[in-house]
Amino acid sequence: MSNPLDSDPGSELFAGYEAELKLVQADLSQQLDQIPDLLGEPRKAAIGKAERALDEASELLGQMRIEKQNIPSRTRNSVNVRFRNFESDIDAAKRKLKSLTDDRSALFGDRYSDLAPSDAVINQRQQLLSGTERLQRSSGRLMESQRIANETESVGASTLANLQTQRETILHTRETLLHSETQVERSVKTLRGMARRMATNRIITVAIITVLVLLILAVIISKFR
Numbered sequence: 001m002s003n004p005l006d007s008d009p010g011s012e013l014f015a016g017y018e019a020e021l022k023l024v025q026a027d028l029s030q031q032l033d034q035i036p037d038l039l040g041e042p043r044k045a046a047i048g049k050a051e052r053a054l055d056e057a058s059e060l061l062g063q064m065r066i067e068k069q070n071i072p073s074r075t076r077n078s079v080n081v082r083f084r085n086f087e088s089d090i091d092a093a094k095r096k097l098k099s100l101t102d103d104r105s106a107l108f109g110d111r112y113s114d115l116a117p118s119d120a121v122i123n124q125r126q127q128l129l130s131g132t133e134r135l136q137r138s139s140g141r142l143m144e145s146q147r148i149a150n151e152t153e154s155v156g157a158s159t160l161a162n163l164q165t166q167r168e169t170i171l172h173t174r175e176t177l178l179h180s181e182t183q184v185e186r187s188v189k190t191l192r193g194m195a196r197r198m199a200t201n202r203i204i205t206v207a208i209i210t211v212l213v214l215l216i217l218a219v220i221i222s223k224f225r
Helices: 012-037 040-070 073-102 104-111 117-224
Strands: none
Touching: 012 040, 012 073, 040 073, 040 117
């Protein structure tokens, strides 16, 4: 079933982050379920993976917190409820991971009392790898944001070009209408002149016919005298 948010302007990014967060949550839940059954190095590795998943989830929540401000108000209430549920789930996962991390006897086994230097090196390496992964994810999101910005710029330029073309068309149409109006005025003046000439010609014709009739009558009368 499609997400109703997908059809609202400004909600596409939020829906994408939400889908990504669900995948991260599923991976995080799997890691948390595996940790209690592990000891020593496998347990530390699983905890490291869970911490990285939590970091990624926190970053996604931050992006969602920004993007939900762009969602139309008619759907923002339901989005806020889902966002708070995500926050609650992530907080619960953090508490669970902390409790598992605090169980040092399971984490370090027999070496709990005295960590070897190699353990410290491994921890530093895991932290470095975690930082590198976070940096890569952030770089990917920045590149995606830049791509969206470039697409938006292209759409804006295309829209401006279309508006310019429409403006030129409107101006051309206006000039054509003004020219047509001038031609109509000239035609009206010409028709009025023709009407006046026709009226004059009609009067002259009637006068000529009247004179001719009078002359004929005069001729006829003069013959009968």
